[in-house]
Amino acid sequence: MALEFFPGLPTMARSNWRVRCPLLKGVCMKIGILCFTPLGRKLFVSDLLLKKTARLLGHQAVVLRSDRFQFLFDKNQPRFFYKEKKLSRYDAIIVRPGMTTDIDLKISVIKQLQLAGHTVINTYLPIARAKNKLRTLQILNHEKIPVPRTVVISSMDHLDYAVSLIGQFPIIMKAPYGLQGAGVVIFETKRSFVSATDFLSSIVKNNVVIMQEYVREAKGKDIRIFVVGNAVVAAMERKAKKGEFRANFHLGGSIQVADLREEERKFAIQATRALGLDYAGVDILRTNDGAKVLEVNSCPGLEGISQATGINVAEHIIKYAVKKALLHK
Template sequence: MRIAILSTSPTLYSTRRLREAAQQRGHEAIVVNHLNCQVMIEGGKPSVLYEGQELTSVDAIIPRIGASATDYGCAIVRQFEMMKVFTTAKSQAISRSRNKLRSLQVLSKAGVELPKTVFANHPKNGNVTRLIELVGGPPVVIKLLEGTQGIGVVLAETAKAAKSTIEAFYGLKKHVLVQEFIAEAKGADLRAFVVGGRVVGAMKRQGIEGEFRSNIHRGGNAVPVTLTADEEQTAIEAARALGLKVAGVDMLPSDRGPLVLEVNSSPGLEGIETATGLDIAADIIAYVEDKIRADESDMVGV
């Protein structure tokens, strides 16, 4: 089988591990920089060009699309779908998961439990105070819609600080989400790695002292964890709701059960593999093998 890993760099940990896992299982694995791909559109013969040459004989793709290249990356993935090439993440699912507001709306409709969140179009004066009250009052978490890896996420501990932060973001023409703060999480969250409708690994991420964000990129640490049945089911349902077959589901433990924060369509492998010692990359390749052998339905283009 010939597998194309869509990634901007072959040296990135996740890209390297996926390539190694594919080769160890007897497959040809190539790294394709999706930013250097071109879409060729003509009647009845969709194709993808890479560095001027048509990409042929690709059985499956594994998209590793960064947030800054979502639109272009999704266009490339969509073209492979038109060519009936199997993908571990459909273009629509990637796009849906990248939009924080849209993903929360989809998860809410599916009945997945979430922190209370409010979004509004540049409210004025007393309306800002009302937004804060709607999520239970301070402290509140304020998130930029386009933020990633904890960037653009602010904890406002007082109503005054929250109001100032929200108004500052609006002054910069930025859209924000205002979200309730889950104090009982104590700066920790859970990352469940879902592959093909099952959790293949999980870790607990703890923020450094004085930091409410638990992202490893922000200095947090991670340890392996065994999820409760409720946590595992929540992760699976969240990935399914967004149409993602490979996903990292971030959850906050709370007094009312696990609350989903975000579902990542290109979850990094380094943190989860280092924390758990599991070969998550091999699980992804095994999923590709199983789907291509047994389930042609996922290969139908959009």
């Protein structure tokens, strides 16, 4: 199944890579994969894998590019077009929101699909929550799901106080929006932090900044847990490459199957549910105080998790989409 997408998949994992029959025999659905890749750029491997998996499961599947949609609002009901033609009916649309700028504007297409009556996985509001790291922290904290010690500021006047609240260096600094490790930097010492004051001023001037403790005992590792519905379907341990502190697979981090603890499984499901997501990649750190949720990703990549575990996560997403669509019929 789609092994050309995963040249690094271990031999043992390859032998277990099988696509089973559709959820219900005879059920053939029309499924759209909504991606936000700019026109002229290649689609992500994950988008193509979802399409191929859906087809192998007996469904019709196409990739829909967000830039190809048009809306018409007038005295009649709003109308929806794709490539200048009336949008055909889809049983389910799986959203892959891989954007980091103009998020509120770009995800309006998701809301319009929902208003038009399409079954959407993940929906507008949960994606808006997950794409905003500050909003995610607020929700997780409210639900008493543990997170690393974090301070949020919107003025340079409070930078020193924020550092004192964190307690010690290194300190991780994040922009509220980011993907695959982008917008995340580390300051190893106070000296490096002070030397970057001008740079930080330009960031803080236009945005809030999230400052977070660096968890030494994690040793550059985190756990990516893939949740679909209310179930954990796969998990991998990621380790940052030498000289890097971010463990992201797309930044060269190494990956292997994770042996999950019950606490980690519980927090991953709770975090996904708290944000209202149908599926998510939940990043967890192992600390001396137990598991802490680092991030909840509404557009998790499928390539790394599939290579590490040999599990076709795309199949789980497609089957979940089919179940949700059947319930909405």
